[in-house]
Amino acid sequence: MDAPAYTPELLHRMGQQARAAAAQMACASAARKAAALRGLAALLRSHTEPLQAANALDLERARSAGLAEPLLDRLRLSPAALETCALGCEQLAAMPELIGTVSGLQQQPSGIRVGQMRVPIGVFGMIYESRPNVTIEAASLAIKSGNAAILRGGSEAIASNRALAALVQQALGAAGLPPDAVQLVPCTDRAAVGQLIAMPQYVDVIIPRGGKGLIERISAEAKVPVIKHLDGNCHTYVDHPCDLALALKVTDNAKTQKYSPCNATESLLVARAVAAEFLPQIGAVFAAKGVEMRCCPESLQILQSSTQLSPAPLLSPATEADWSTEYLAPIISIKLVAGLDEAIAHINRYSSHHTDAILTTDHGHAQRFLREVDSSSVMVNTSTRFADGFEYGLGAEIGISTDKFHARGPVGVEGLTSLKYVVLGEGQVRV
Amino acid sequence: MDAPAYTPELLHRMGQQARAAAAQMACASAARKAAALRGLAALLRSHTEPLQAANALDLERARSAGLAEPLLDRLRLSPAALETCALGCEQLAAMPELIGTVSGLQQQPSGIRVGQMRVPIGVFGMIYESRPNVTIEAASLAIKSGNAAILRGGSEAIASNRALAALVQQALGAAGLPPDAVQLVPCTDRAAVGQLIAMPQYVDVIIPRGGKGLIERISAEAKVPVIKHLDGNCHTYVDHPCDLALALKVTDNAKTQKYSPCNATESLLVARAVAAEFLPQIGAVFAAKGVEMRCCPESLQILQSSTQLSPAPLLSPATEADWSTEYLAPIISIKLVAGLDEAIAHINRYSSHHTDAILTTDHGHAQRFLREVDSSSVMVNTSTRFADGFEYGLGAEIGISTDKFHARGPVGVEGLTSLKYVVLGEGQVRV
Structure with a gap:
């Protein structure tokens, strides 16, 4: 040869x-x-x-x-x-x-x-x-x-x-x-x-x-x-109000269905109003699957004090670098936000503009997220793992563009x- | 200041x-x-x-x-x-x-x-x-x-x-x-x-x-x-068969309505079968307006032997460089071609891929020209001078792209x- x-x-x-x-x-x-x-x-x-x-x-x-x-x-x-x-x-x-x-x-x-x-x-x-x-x-x-x-x-x-x-x-x-x-x-x-x-x-x-x-x-x-297809630092934002059963299923899928693809969720944002109820549930799922959680102080506290968790979750404090990191591994960063405004601001600052999703029951929130998040794919109530040429009906995909010029997504x-x-x-x- | x-x-x-x-x-x-x-x-x-x-x-x-x-x-x-x-x-x-x-x-x-x-x-x-x-x-x-x-x-x-x-x-x-x-x-x-x-x-x-x-x-x-907006070496091709009265009016407009715009025609291709009839007519128009004609040997002969021309046209033999030149001036290059195939081949070789037009009554020729000429605007039976954002209904124009990537035309x-x-x-x- x-x-x-x-x-x-x-x-x-x-x-x-x-x-x-x-x-x-x-x-x-x-x-x-x-x-x-x-x-x-x-x-x-x-x-x-x-x-x-x-x-x-x-x-x-x-x-x-x-x-x-x-x-x-x-x-x-x-x-x-x-x-x-x-x-x-x-x-x-x-x-x-x-x-x-x-x-x-x-x-x-x-x-x-x-x-x-x-x-x-x-x-x-x-x-x-x-x-x-x-x-x-x-x-x-x-x-x-x-x-x-x-x-x-x-x-x-x-x-x-x-x-x-x-x-x-x-x-x-x-x-x-x-x-x-x-x-x-x-x-x-x-x-x-x-x-x-x-x-x-x-x-x-x-x-x-x-x-x-x-x-x-x-x-x-x-x-x-x-x-260009640079990195995929994708976010899932669990909004208030939202359907927590749906959020649990979709967040789990977005992170754990496969760890290596660029469209896997790397960062989870949770509205403060639903955090006390949602975090222990998703924390239990992640803990069972061996997903390490790198948390902001508030989410860390909720997860640490949660008694539902077994086995003991892999918890650690997030550093500033975590918010920008594409792990491509069983690791997720977790941050509480006040609500939609903070979620959008955080995503537009740290996201790699690949794919970001909101899980919400509020129509206005969904519309604002779709308009204001500056990413090549923006999603409502579904898994970031769907960002893919076949799933979008393109028949095939030569890559995913994180650029805005010519082709996006x-x-x-x-x-x-x-x-x-x-x-x-x-x-x-x-x- | x-x-x-x-x-x-x-x-x-x-x-x-x-x-x-x-x-x-x-x-x-x-x-x-x-x-x-x-x-x-x-x-x-x-x-x-x-x-x-x-x-x-x-x-x-x-x-x-x-x-x-x-x-x-x-x-x-x-x-x-x-x-x-x-x-x-x-x-x-x-x-x-x-x-x-x-x-x-x-x-x-x-x-x-x-x-x-x-x-x-x-x-x-x-x-x-x-x-x-x-x-x-x-x-x-x-x-x-x-x-x-x-x-x-x-x-x-x-x-x-x-x-x-x-x-x-x-x-x-x-x-x-x-x-x-x-x-x-x-x-x-x-x-x-x-x-x-x-x-x-x-x-x-x-x-x-x-x-x-x-x-x-x-x-x-x-x-x-x-x-990018590079040069506009635009062609008008007078096909056989065509409506010669229409061709005369449109070719005149494409070249002489204004000399400086990038969408003005710089090169005229004429099907051999209509050249003897068409060239003396357009030659007379150009001569009357002081447009210099740089011609291939055959078109030069037809124009020189034409007795209809008054005042004496400004005729000279074209060089190879003329086929690629954007004059932005009262000058036009003229070439006879056997027909559609040669016209398309010449345009795809020498055009700057800005705007090129065919004047024809043959539907199949029109369709082939539209498909096969690799330019940002391809036209049938109209003046290359129309290649413009306002004329295309875009409302305004920030430029004309001669690129294929992202935006074209x-x-x-x-x-x-x-x-x-x-x-x-x-x-x-x-x-």
């Missing part, structure tokens, strides 16, 4: 090929794109064995290098993971075609009719870490959205990614589409990333997926726009497109 | 004030924003004399510095120009409120309802050159869109801009909105621009208006997204906003 050596010419040529392929993809019919997606799904199923053989090479190399089990897990392409990829391709194929739709066509005072047509962005560059299934997610979204993509996966997954990318190109060719529409950078040199993010003549946008450090570094150095096919103006006249001239 | 000296602390403080004001503007009611806009219109009308006195200082300084008459013209704040600014504010006030509208709210399989709410971007930085009325255009769009803005006008207009910005802040205050929502950088030091475009903690997007050199420099150095209120997800549940949890 010797990867070719990196040369600037290699990336340059890939860029030129991507541009040429993007022009063809922009005009590709919905039928061809769907055929490529269905073909890819079929290839993933018929090549489960060779894909796993390639993946085994990566896993072996990673094990020798001493990678920890959670990292090996992310690298693993199980038959179930491949089937999920195949289903994702088929779901995208079945979704309505977005490219070419014209919206808002309206006559203006001059008589011209003006509307907007949805078109692909052009070429996107995707930089990701160990999970090889991102190769298929990115490729399938590129195909559906009529873009070309240059993919740069983690070096630890290079054998898996090359095997997957070969199938993508085979499916594109079989559907009469340019195989260069999805290209994998075949070498693992770091210099390739530096060049990929600085070729505005070939690449229109960069989508990095990985740790905050990686994304900040890429954003600082990129010469093209970056769809889960980014699916639409986030990889743009709108151009179409103007229809019958000989009108400007006076 | 001594401007305060530039210090990094000055811009830092303005950034902090803008962020604080942006949070208030995002929640401001439609009524307050409309009151500020109407109040600003009234102030512009009641202060025509002091505004012109301030403008006279700028004009005098510019004249002493030897500025050419067209530049003086752009600097001039005539009573008519002020009235246009006032009317623009009133038009924006009357437009429907966009902020807070929720679209596409739809139930997902889990039972949650997911939609998108339109919200302001936050803070935009505007960098522009001599025209002081841009101060009012930018301020009024900031108010309507619920953003805060930091404005940096040209040093030659500093007295006019300071007088205008003072009225803007007065109108904001009178309507109960934070005056810091629109701040003018009071000093003319170049270092202020460098700092303004590199404060991602305070400024979310930069909008430069000016020459291509300025915009390229800012794009290269900015640490935040830039809404004329950018109005909507281009200064973003969409956040709103999720409404009744206790649903993720399984």
Whole structure:
């Protein structure tokens, strides 16, 4: 599995090929794109064995290098993971075609009719870490959205990614589409990333997926726009008045259904008026599941003096740093607030503007929270864990944008497109 | 008119004030924003004399510095120009409120309802050159869109801009909105621009208006997204079949109605099958108006041998560079093409992706041109001169984006906003 050596010419040529392929993809019919997606799904199923053989090479190399089990897990392409990829391709194929739709066509005072047509962005560059299934997610979204993509996966997954990318190109060719529409950078040199993010003549946008450090570094150095997904310091606010049974169920889910996703709740705010009743209940749930609670002085006192708790909860005082921390672990920060105003102010100050939820029965409070909390997803009476492209009906997700520019929140096919103006006249001239 | 000296602390403080004001503007009611806009219109009308006195200082300084008459013209704040600014504010006030509208709210399989709410971007930085009325255009769009803005006008207009910005802040205050929502950088030091475009903690997007050199420099150095408006090398393609009378009228308008705007046609493509009939007619129009024609060999021959032309047309052979040139002057490049395919290929190669038009009677040709030409505005049977926010019904325009990311084409209120997800549940949890 010797990867070719990196040369600037290699990336340059890939860029030129991507541009040429993007022009063809922009005009590709919905039928061809769907055929490529269905073909890819079929290839993933018929090549489960060779894909796993390639993946085994990566896993072996990673094990020798001493990678920890959670990292090996992310690298693993199980038959179930491949089937999920195949289903994702088929779901995208079945979704309505977005490219070419014209919206808002309206006559203006001059008589011209003006509307907007949805078109692909052009070429996107995707930089990701160990999970090889991102190769298929990115490729399938590129195909559906009529873009070309240059993919740069983690070096630890290079054998898996090359095997997957070969199938993508085979499916594109079989559907009469340019195989260069999805290209994998075949070498693992770091210099390739530096060049990929600085070729505005070939690449229109960069989508990095990985740790905050990686994304900040890429954003600082990129010469093209970056769809950023920084951290997810998500809040759940238990309001007064609220349905405490609902609040218990939803808060539990938001924190404990899975600890590692970016949309898991990391901080719990509780209105003072319901704290004495609610905190011991949720404290018991967290204690039973081994969730450490880092508390403001008031919430600490309530939880410490609660006699309902068994086993003894893991309680400690929160520091200022806790309010800004994304734990991605069985830890939650807890703070009492006077009410809605303080909750909104706290969230707008400490949240990473990813996803924040209010649990309330007050309509006015819900409306204010939705309007005033400055986050990419704002929720009422449901779990922050729902912030996800599939759950939002986008069909697939290339990432979650914590930016406000272009795309905000889960980014699916639409986030990889743009709108151009179409103007229809019958000989009108400007006076 | 001594401007305060530039210090990094000055811009830092303005950034902090803008962020604080942006949070208030995002929640401001439609009524307050409309009151500020109407109040600003009234102030512009009641202060025509002091505004012109301030403008006279700028004009005098510019004249002493030897500025050419067209530049003086752009600097001039005539009573008519002020009235246009006032009317623009009133038009924006009357437009429907966009902020807070929720679209596409739809139930997902889990039972949650997911939609998108339109919200302001936050803070935009505007960098522009001599025209002081841009101060009012930018301020009024900031108010309507619920953003805060930091404005940096040209040093030659500093007295006019300071007088205008003072009225803007007065109108904001009178309507109960934070005056810091629109701040003018009071000093003319170049270092202020460098700092303004590199404060991602305070400024979310930069909008430069000016020459291509300025915009390229800012794009290269900015640490935040830039809404770019590079050059407008616009094409009009006279197809076969077409209505030649319509083509004559529209081509004339696209080129000669005004020479300096970015949406004026700079290049004329003509299908070979109609060239012998059409070229002598349009050649006569251009010759009569003193428009120089830079022609491909075939079109040159047709125009030279045409006997209808009087006065003698200004004809010369086009060079390769002509196909890429935005003249902003009474000059046009002319090229014969075999038909639609060659026209589309030529435009996609040489156009600046601003605005391109086809004049045709063939429905299929029109549809292909709209789909396949990769420009921010694509037009059928009308003049490229219509590419404008007012003509498109946007109410006002902060610039025309030749980018594909975020906003494309004329950018109005909507281009200064973003969409956040709103999720409404009744206790649903993720399984």
